[in-house]
Amino acid sequence: MFLKKVTLLRENIASYEHYPFSIPSIKTLHELDFRSNVLFFVGENGSGKSTLLEAIADKCEFNTAGGGRNNHYEVHASESALGEYIRLSWLPKITNGFFLRAESFYHFASHIDQVDTKGFKDYGGRSLHKQSHGESFLSLFLHRFKGKAIYLLDEPEAALSPAKQLAFLKVLHDLVSKGDSQFIIATHSPILLGYPNATILSFDNGCIEEIQYEATDHYQITKYFLQHREKFLADLLMNE
Structure with a gap:
């Protein structure tokens, strides 16, 4: 591992009444220690996981719209609201890596079209815009991602079919x-959360705490749905 700890600089925060400090998981944050090379953030929408991930990307000096240190382009509202209020502890410090922000990946692909001079060598030999959404994600993972780096990924499954999610797990594992x-x-x-020996941090319940895979809502709801689909849908759709 390279990144060992994230600390919230609470002494620099004037008030916890406004975003992002009003988010319960951020409001209660002091320090997070990282103990494995693969760490997952999980939680409901609005729980703060993307907010913290984006802040880490900001402190790594990655483009918070998506990309690495050398990808310079702008997307409206891509600035990190939390970045200047956290401290990262490294051993050793590295500068190589990438921040994938699924919601603004189109803008990253357009940026690469404008600046690439190597025949899209880092993206499978084709413009990302000339690949399907899922293919473009996998091309990034397969060709741009290399060793001695930190990768920050915000919902990489957004463009990936279940089969492609498994292909991504193989890239991650390699x-x-x-x-x-x-x-x-x-x-x-x-599917992604099932990666072996990963640490899973839940942002639900007003704090950030480690959780086992089988205890996540993602596992429990999916398992129940697959095992009891008819009853699940009857209860969901008929009780209105």
Whole structure:
């Protein structure tokens, strides 16, 4: 691992009444220690997981609209509201890596079209815009992601079919197995969360705490739905 700890600089916060400090998981945050090369952030929409991931990307000096340190372009409202209020602790400090922000990936692809001079070598040899959404994500993972780096991924499953999510897990595993890649991933995918020996941090219940895979809503709801689909849908759709 490279990134060991994230600390909220509480002494610099004037009030917890406004975003992002009003988010319960952020309001109660002091320090987070990272103990594995693959870390997942999970939680309901609005629970703060993407807010913290974006702040980490900001402190890594990655483009918070998506990209690495050398990707310079602007997207409206991509600034991090939390970045200047956290401190990252490294051992050792690295500068290589990437921030994937699924919601603004189109803008990143357009930026690459404008600046690429290598025939899209880092993206499978084709413009990302000339690949399907899922293909473009996998091309990024397969060709741009290399060792000795930290990768911050915000909902990478957004463009990936279940089969492609499994393909991504193989890419992740190949990089992590070499011992020189660290991943922090905000996700809703029970497939991705199943990666072995990963740490899962839940942002629900007003705090950030470690949770086991089988205890996540993602696992429990998906499992119940698959095992009891007819009853689940009858209860959901008929009791209105």
